[in-house]
Amino acid sequence: MTEPSWDHYRAALAVIEEGSLSGAARALGLTQPTLGRQVAALERALGTVLFTRSPAGLAPTEAALTLAPYARSLKATAEALRRAVVAEAEGLSGRVRITASEVVGAEVLPPILAELHGRHPGLALDVVLSDRMQDLLRRDADIALRMAPPTQEALVARRVGTVTLGLYGHRRYLGRRGVPEVPADLARHSVIGFEAETPFLRAMMRMTPALGEAPFAWRSDNTLAQLAALRAGFGLGVCHTALAARNPELIRVLPDIVWELPTFVVMHEDLRALRRCRMVFDALAEGMAAYCRYDGREESA
Known part of the structure; x- marks a missing residue:
């Protein structure tokens, strides 16, 4: 045939x-x-x-x-x-497709990529924001930022650090509702959370049972919507400590509650020979390593 x-x-x-x-x-x-x-x-x-x-x-x-x-x-x-x-034929004027979680793609990557693009204005970047893991073996993207180690052998990964998350409230919200002193206090607070149960959410609940017992007053599977609700003063929510540090109105509560996400920059091994992919890979690794170095554990209400 x-x-x-x-x-x-x-x-x-x-x-x-x-x-x-x-x-x-x-x-x-x-x-x-x-x-x-x-x-x-x-x-x-x-x-x-x-x-x-x-x-x-x-x-x-x-x-x-x-x-x-x-x-x-x-x-x-x-x-x-x-x-x-x-x-590759166009050298540094090529295109690279990057995938990252919604929060990282919208809040963390723009300054990293802006600095890279400023040095190489011919470099075009496609940024896919998704909390669903894209398949690099199928080439859904060239480079991925992941909060879990890759399992496929054909992928090249560099661990750049750990993203630390904590529980936060807007100063305005805490002024109205008070600051929780112990995890059990979450039951009387408005908590921002997810609608669908995910492996990450189950892991959070195991680590912080009081969070699972508190009814979510705001539910959304879109993490950018959760972040917007936190910034608007709706209630208590989970946030990257490094990201919260940029907004003095976000106050850390219950600082003993900490979640850690190992962070990796990943690409297919076949792309290592492409100069533009190596350049973007290295820039992302450097920028995310700097972001991960801040753990914010000294921040509290």
Whole structure:
């Protein structure tokens, strides 16, 4: 059997995602007949039907749904390959894709990346903010900042320090509601927390049972929303000690409550040969190491 072209897989994936030949053709910048021929060629090569007609358009068969995640992986790899080749050819005017948690990406990285971009203005940076761990093996990103050690052998990781978290309240809130003296006092306070239970949240509850017993008055799985609520004086919430140090209105409470997150800069080992990736990797490692050096344990109400 002749191996199908990547173009044919790309065509089928576009139909799955767009739901019609016309929509897929527009998404790929092709004519509808050309895209139709590519899908038909893939069906012949695989010996199976990938789509059936429905009132809503083209419905993917079980074979197409099985194919889809592999085609998405091919797409991600192709895009990463294109970025790598183009960027390396352009030297320091290439593009690097970085992923980080919401808080780190929005609050910590901008000054680090601004300084890097100031030195190399031709360097373009894509920053993906997500508390979901991106897959570097699939090349969802080039470089990741992670609060857990990577487990895949093909990844290069550098531990840059530990991000320390504590419990904080805005000065305005504490003036209204008072300062908790012992963990049991959290039951009478407005606590900012998560809606969905996550491994991190379960670990926090194990370390601080009183936090789990206090009903969350503000619930959001978006950590930037939690930070905004803390800054607005809604209640008590968890915050990076280094980040809270930038705002004198945020006061540390119950300073014996401490959570620590080991922090790593990670990239695929194949990217070490690319100068722009090494440069961004080193800049992130240096900047995050400086950020991690502040643990803020002397801060308290």
